Amino acid sequence: MEFVARRYDTHCPVSVRIENRHIRSIETLNGTFSGADLPWVAPGFVDLQVNGYGGREFADPSLSVEDVAEISTALDHDGVTSYLPTVTTHSFETLRRAMATIAAAGEQSSDVADRVAGIHLEGPYTSAEDGPRGAHPVEHVRPPDWDEFQRLQEAAGGQIRILTMSPEHEGSAQFISRVAETGVLVAIGHTSANTDQIHAAVDAGARLSTHLGNGAHGQLRRHPNYIWDQLAEDRLVASLIVDGHHLPPAVVKTLVRAKSPERCILVSDITGMAGMPPGRYSNSSLGDVVVAEDGRLVIAGQRQLLAGAARPLRDGIANMLRFTDQDLRSAVEMASTRPSSLVAREAARLEPGATADLTIFRLPGADGSGPIGDLEVFATINAGKLVFGSLP
Ligand SMILES: [Zn+2]
Known part of the structure; x- marks a missing residue:
């Protein structure tokens, strides 16, 4: 397999050759050829927070291995080559069943195994x-x-890779150090912890803030509070939902500057309503919800109360370019190499020898030529296989 595209980082036109599961070679095309019309190629997008897709949820008590396989391959359309099925707070039995079902799906299907990089357990200790x-x-x-x-x-067969919890509970620091020692990434999220509790959690090994700025009080004491505490803590990477609805543009810009782009990653946090056409749906845990024309997912009957996210990770990349002064390389790495390096044995790379997990896309304005358009996936390559689109 061979194709020509522009590198997302250097903007150079390159010819990429793939053999079996790996990138065999990347050759820079020199000369007068600018490649300005070519689509971009980047390491595949990696989403650490996916609750479901297309009407299916990982926390649904009736989750099946077929559901896991369908959600996994549905994400090919959005350029996501690896992701973490995310299971939120529930009874022990529902959580246990979800863990076992996701693990079984990976054992039974190479499609699932090639896409699922682990499980994100978000709760129940929130x-x-x-x-x-x-x-x-x-x-x-x-x-x-x-x-x-x-x-x-x-x-889960040892597949839990991220645990999101609040360190406000007694005994949290000791619990965090035990979990972190097993190689699981402990994240702080859905928290009302105080300054001392956050420091103790990080000292014990917590290394991520889950969707910083969301899952928070509507009104917060000006300082100290858990947002400043996590922003200022350099040992914490922050995941951000940049779908245009969860965080206002000014907040995204400010969080990225305060945290530093190197410590920011993008997550979609999509619910099972993602991938559904606009309309009203009944949801088992939230009652009626509405997918609006602009992709905003709200509780039915009003516009303010969000019922989770429904926009894919690729929207976060385009929004990062719109809302901040970050360039294409930085925005893409927040959604690919950086989340990957937090959870994967082999981090995503656009280099010879790396696993060929690649996303080829168009994004008007990404080279500074005009206003930023929508990121459209041209093709997705997973472990050397073309799984969506066609090669440029
Ligand atoms: Zn959450």
Whole structure:
């Protein structure tokens, strides 16, 4: 397999050759050929927070291995080559079943195994307070429990890669250090923790802030508060939902500057409503929800209360260019190499020898030639296979 495209980082036209699962060679095309009409090629997009797609949710008690396979391959259309199925707060039995089903899907299907880089367990050890709790059901929120976590990890076949929790519960620091020692990335999220609790969590090994700026109180004491505390903590990388609805543009710009672009990653946090046409739907945990024409996902009957996210990760890349002074390379790396390096054995790279997980896309204005348009995926290559689109 061979194609010609422009590198997302150097903007140089290149010819990329793929053999079996790997990038065999990348040859720069010199001379008078500018390649300005070529699509971009980048390491495949990596989404660390996907709750579902196309009407299916990983936290659904009736989740099947077929559902996992369908969600996994549906993400090919959005240029996502690897992702973390994300399971939110629920009863032990529902969580255990979800872990076992996702693990079984990976064992039964190479399509799933090539796409699922692990599981993100978001909860159930989160804040019970309204605001930070988000849409997590209060009756299932609980303090951290090492024995329960081990049983869930066992059901998952060791595939839990990220645990999002709030360190506001007693015994959190000790729990975090035990979890971090097993190689699981501990993230702070859905939290109302104070300054000391956040410091203790990071000292114990927490390394990520989950969707910083969301899953928070509507009104917050000016300082200190858990947003400043996490922003200023250089040992924490921050994941951001930059779908144009969860964070206002000025907040995205400010968070990226304060945190530094190297410590920011993009997540979609899409629910099962992603990939559904605009309309009203009944949702098991939230009642009726509406997918608006502009992609905003809200509780039915109003526009303010979000019912989660429904826009793919690629929208976050385009929005990052619109809302901040970051360039294409930086915005793409927030959605590919950087999240990948947090969870994968082999981080995504556009280099010979790397696994051929690549996204080829068009993004008007990305080279500074005009206003930023929408990122459209031209082709997706997963482990050396063309799984979406056609080669340029
Ligand atoms: Zn969340």
